Amino acid sequence: MRLFRPVQAPWLQQESDDSYQYTEYAPSFDLSAYVACYWTSSFQGGKARHHRILPDGCVDLIVSITDNNAQAFVAGFMNRFDVLPLTEPTFSFGIRFYSDSVHTLLRHHPADFGDGGIELELVWGNPAFEIAETIAQARDMKERIAVVEAVLRKKLDKAYRPERLFERCMGHIFANKGMLSVRKLAEMEHYSERTVRRTFAHELGVSPKEVLEVVQFQSLLVGLQQNVHARLADLALLYGYADHAHLSNQFKRFYGLAPQTVMAQIACQATNR
CATH class of the missing domain: 2.60.40 (Immunoglobulin-like)
Incomplete structure (x- = not known):
């Protein structure tokens, strides 16, 4: 599952x-x-x-x-x-x-x-x-x-099988909620960072770093929904961001809104249910 x-x-x-x-x-x-x-x-x-x-x-x-x-x-x-x-x-x-x-x-x-x-x-x-x-x-x-x-x-019935390295790397990324570096990802598979980057460019058209950031962001969204009253500093620590400023900047880049704005909307909806 x-x-x-x-x-x-x-x-x-x-x-x-x-x-x-x-x-x-x-x-x-x-x-x-x-x-x-x-x-x-x-x-x-x-x-x-x-x-x-x-x-x-x-x-x-x-x-x-x-x-x-x-x-x-x-x-x-x-x-x-x-x-x-x-x-x-x-x-x-x-x-x-x-x-x-x-x-x-x-x-x-x-x-x-x-x-x-x-x-x-x-x-x-x-x-x-x-x-x-x-x-x-x-x-x-x-x-x-x-x-x-x-x-x-x-x-x-006519399944095409993608490159196994790509599948394994994606499995690591999902399992670790995006909280890995490209170097660590390559080390886990005993390949060079260059090979991992080339594999992701071929399969997805983006870098492994971009994939890591998106999965990290998605993991944050799930956690944010479960605890809308959490402090950004605590969420940053829990989801692998350097600090709350790093979290806020990435959130705005992927969502287009400040995390505080989204958290306030979710909290308001929860109160009105």
Whole structure:
């Protein structure tokens, strides 16, 4: 079972309301080594708002659905936050893959996708259009997930195996919540730092240091949610930051907001429940 669970801003800050909904769904057990979650994001229209996306160490397959038409693309590893303006009604369905095992199902390196994304047809070929349309026309989430999981299980039959060094390194990163140096990571695998960096560039298109920082940030988010009244200095010590200033700077870089702002919002929501 995976110990790492990525966190996104709408879930963390419970931003759903009458016009905007963000929901996550767990995958079936046999796919849980590959899929972190399925998710939906919907905006009914009205007052414009924003959808914040955080770096989470994952790769997302996203189907944007309008009037039963669907456009599908794959977004690669993100190393910065993004904020999407919502002005028109929209509905999106996503599959959040773990970056160390996504190769098995997409048969591509995440480095091929970039964080801007590429069309699913370039990944899965002609069947991609039919798959996206079937997802769009599903009657409800239960049927939508069933369709997706049937496709994913077929993909597992022709599994592509990524480089073992990369998988092992990612395992160390997740197990240590990102609190490692690149040197220590290389030492754990008895490889040079240069080899580790080259492997990550080939597989993910980013450096191992960036991956370590994103996983460390994600681990911090989980801890922050569990203790919104903690002092930043204590959180910095617990999650491997040099000091609270280092924590704050990295948090702003990956979230776009100060940690105190997010903590206050979470605390307020907890009080109002």
